[in-house]
Amino acid sequence: xxxxxxxxxxxxxxxxxxxxxxxxxxxxxxxxxxxxxxxxxxxxxxxx
Amino acid sequence: xxxxxxxxxxxxxxxxxxxxxxxxxxxxxxxxxxxxxxxxxxxxxxxxxxxxxxxxxxxxxxxxxxxxxxxxxxxxxxxxxxxxxxxxxxxxxxxxxxxxxxxxxxxxxxxxxxxxxxxxxxxxxxxxxxxxxxxxxxxxxxxxxxxxxxxxxxxxxxxxxxxxxxxxxxxxxxxxxxxxxxxxxxxxxxxxxxxxxxxxxxxxxxxxxxxxxxxxxxxxxxxxxxxxxxxxxxxxxxxxxxxxxxxxxxxxxxxxxxxxxxxxxxxxxxxxxxxxxxxxxxxxxxxxxxxxxxxxxxxxxxxxxxxxxxxxxxxxxxxxxxxxxxxxxxxxxxxxxxxxxxxxxxxxxxxxxxxxxxxxxxxxxxxxxxxxxxxxxxxxxxxxxxxxxxxxxxxxxxxxxxxxxxxxxxxxxxxxxxxxxxxxxxxxxxxxxxxxxxxxxxxxxxxxxxxxxxxxxxxxxxxxxxxxxxxxxxxxxxx
Numbered sequence: 001x002x003x004x005x006x007x008x009x010x011x012x013x014x015x016x017x018x019x020x021x022x023x024x025x026x027x028x029x030x031x032x033x034x035x036x037x038x039x040x041x042x043x044x045x046x047x048x
Numbered sequence: 049x050x051x052x053x054x055x056x057x058x059x060x061x062x063x064x065x066x067x068x069x070x071x072x073x074x075x076x077x078x079x080x081x082x083x084x085x086x087x088x089x090x091x092x093x094x095x096x097x098x099x100x101x102x103x104x105x106x107x108x109x110x111x112x113x114x115x116x117x118x119x120x121x122x123x124x125x126x127x128x129x130x131x132x133x134x135x136x137x138x139x140x141x142x143x144x145x146x147x148x149x150x151x152x153x154x155x156x157x158x159x160x161x162x163x164x165x166x167x168x169x170x171x172x173x174x175x176x177x178x179x180x181x182x183x184x185x186x187x188x189x190x191x192x193x194x195x196x197x198x199x200x201x202x203x204x205x206x207x208x209x210x211x212x213x214x215x216x217x218x219x220x221x222x223x224x225x226x227x228x229x230x231x232x233x234x235x236x237x238x239x240x241x242x243x244x245x246x247x248x249x250x251x252x253x254x255x256x257x258x259x260x261x262x263x264x265x266x267x268x269x270x271x272x273x274x275x276x277x278x279x280x281x282x283x284x285x286x287x288x289x290x291x292x293x294x295x296x297x298x299x300x301x302x303x304x305x306x307x308x309x310x311x312x313x314x315x316x317x318x319x320x321x322x323x324x325x326x327x328x329x330x331x332x333x334x335x336x337x338x339x340x341x342x343x344x345x346x347x348x349x350x351x352x353x354x355x356x357x358x359x360x361x362x363x364x365x366x367x368x369x370x371x372x373x374x375x376x377x378x379x380x381x382x383x384x385x386x387x388x389x390x391x392x393x394x395x396x397x398x399x400x401x402x403x404x405x406x407x408x409x410x411x412x413x414x415x416x417x418x419x420x421x422x423x424x425x426x427x428x429x430x431x432x433x434x435x436x437x438x439x440x441x442x443x444x445x446x447x448x449x450x451x452x453x454x455x456x457x458x459x460x461x462x463x464x465x466x467x468x469x470x471x472x473x474x475x476x477x478x479x480x481x482x483x484x485x486x487x488x489x490x491x492x493x494x495x496x497x498x499x500x501x502x503x504x505x506x507x508x509x510x511x512x513x514x515x516x517x518x519x520x521x522x523x524x525x526x527x
Contacts, residue, residue, distance in 0.1 A: 001273070009274045010137060017133035024127025029116055030090045033128065036115035037089035037099040037107035040082075040228075044100045044111060044206045044213035045221050046236035047228060 060145065060314065064152040071095075072149070072216070077102030081224030092128060094135040095148035096264050098210070100217035102224065109135075110264050111206055111213075114191045118201020123192065132264075136271030140278070144258055144265050144312040150212040151258060151312070157250035158297075164252045167299045168259070175260045176310060182209065183263035205263060207235070211243040254297035258312060269309030277313065278329040279306035285325035295320030302326060353424050360421035367413030 024030070042048045071093050074084040084105050093106035109132055116125035135143060144151050158165075169175055182205065190204040206213055218239065221228050249256045258265050272278070281303050292302035295316040300308045302317040306326065318326045 006274055010276060013133060013137040013271075013274065017130045017137060020126045020130025020133065022130075024125065024130055027122065027126065029122060029125060029127035032116055032119055032122065033092070033107050033112045034087075034090045036112065038083070038085040040221065041098070041100040041111060041203070041206060041213070041217070042231075043203050044098050044108075044210065045218035045228065046214055046239040047231040047233065048202075048207045048235055 061152065061155060063146055064149075064155070067095075067147050068149045068152055071097055071106055072101055072103035074103045074105055077104075078220065078224070081221060081228075092131050093147075094139065094143040096150050096210075096212045096262065097148075098206075098213040098217040100213065100221065102217070102220050104216070108213075110187060110210070111203060114187060114201070114203035114206060117188060118191045118195070118203060120195070120199035132267055133271075136268045136275060138276050139268070140272040140275030140307075140313070141265060141268045141309075141311060142275075142277045142313040143268055144262075145314045148258075148264075149216060150262075151255065153215065153247075154250040154255045154257060157247060158254050160251050162251050166252060167254050167297055169249075169253055169256060172259070172299070178260045179262055179266040182261055183266045187263045208238065209242060209261065211239070211246045211257060214239040214243040215247075255312070259298065259310070265312070266309075269311075272309050272311060273307040276329065279311070279313075279318070280327055280329055280332055281306050282325045282327070285323045287323055287325075289322065291320045291322055292317035292326060356420060356424040360417050360424060363413050363417030363420065367410045367415075367417055371407065371410035371414070 074086075077083055081102065083100055083102055086105065088105045089099060089107050091106055092109040092112050093104075094109070096110060097104055097106065097108055099107045099111055109128060113125055113128045113132070116122050116128055139147075186205040186209060191201040193201075194204075195201050218236065222232065222236075246257050246261075279302065286303050288303065290301075293300065296302055296311075297314065297316065298310050298312055300311050300317075302311070303325070305311075315328075318328070
């Protein structure tokens with residue numbers, strides 16, 4: 001892979017991931033993550 | 049550079065331990081058997097770090113991904129996928145080598161002396177694809193497709209496989225919380241069995257979980273060839289001696305596939321290379337940047353002019369930011385308070401005085417910045433600028449005194465005054481620093497102290513830019 005092509009892919013991926021994060025945040029996904037993360041996950045600790 | 053390479057490899061475990069302590073630093077959880085519930089859990093940590101660990105201050109990316117995939121509201125996760133992609137594109141599997149707590153556990157277990165020490169399990173070349181199967185089946189498909197009576201998907205990977213969750217969350221919570229102990233059943237013993245097999249396996253084989261089972265490693269591995277952190281081989285220096293593969297515990301032929309999806313960036317190959325042919329893209333970029341800076345210093349006709357121009361632009365930006373914030377918010381606020389009669393007369397007066405002084409400060413900042421810009425070729429311009437900033441500083445001191453005085457007049461104004469002063473941090477923090485930077489004119493290109501000052505100036509530039517962006521966004525959103 002040429003250096004120019006690799007750089008283009010890297011920058012496109014950074015932009016895409018930022019767009020995804022912002023879109024997800026607008027949809028309210030961080031609240032779902034937060035709500036899951038602040039409660040003890042029974043499946044994770046093995047008593048699911 | 050050789051010394052630096054060895055340093056990175058030598059202190060990798062210290063960095064891993066420090067990061068582990070930082071992301072699992074909620075000490076109270078280890079005493080009361082409960083978990084952290086602060087707002088940092090809106091964000092995912094890059095490594096496989098269970099959010100139910102009593103000390104965890106962030107969310108596990110694989111757990112969060114399953115939570116969204118299985119949620120009856122979303123089904124597809126943009127937020128967590130975006131965060132995983134961002135970590136991946138910046139670091140690739142550097143996360144596995146430096147930031148994963150379960151990776152650290154396996155690294156330490158492999159250090160235990162044992163008669164059989166091998167890199168790989170038999171059928172390594174086939175088994176290494178198992179992590180992709182686990183990602184596709186346990187993390188994505190089963191969680192998305194199979195739902196319980198409430199329509200919520202079950203996090204299959206967390207429930208039946210994840211040894212990190214068992215070790216970091218299950219074991220401590222079982223020890224600390226008697227209520228959880230009472231609920232122990234088959235599933236807990238199953239997960240403990242998996243954990244024990246992996247931990248015992250890690251004594252004889254290097255990182256078996258990362259090699260064969262970890263879905264997070266599978267995701268980050270895909271980004272290895274395009275991430276900003278990559279290994280680069282200098283073909284002219286490489287003598288094909290095979291030292292890199294001998295040193296690599298992930299068993300990668302680094303000189304041929306430096307960015308293999310299996311590489312966890314432990315950097316053993318970099319240290320082992322006798323000719324110094326392997327280097328990281330970050331190191332190369334830094335070297336290029338440093339050599340460019342040196343050549344610019346040599347070729348630049350007059351670095352003082354560049355510095356003066358930068359100071360002038362910074363001052364104008366700071367002045368504009370302060371003015372926008374002052375007249376958009378504070379004067380509006382004063383009028384609202386005045387006409388609605390929400391605060392006492394003295395309060396409104398103090399608030400108006402602060403606003404007025406801030407307006408004057410921002411005006412002088414723009415004027416001095418402009419004068420400095422048009423006189424940037426004049427040798428004495430920076431020294432005059434220093435004198436002028438002293439005058440501005442006097443105004444700032446008056447603002448602070450007015451703020452403190454108003455607190456004595458009416459204690460209820462505490463929040464108003466803090467707001468008024470904090471909303472324009474740049475003249476209070478930034479100008480004295482700019483003036484100090486300007487005063488060390490002759491040392492700005494060389495010298496340790498001046499380098500620190502320049503870094504501060506650049507950081508402040510970033511702060512001001514963000515500040516303006518924030519204000520502009522708020523103004524646009526407010527219509």
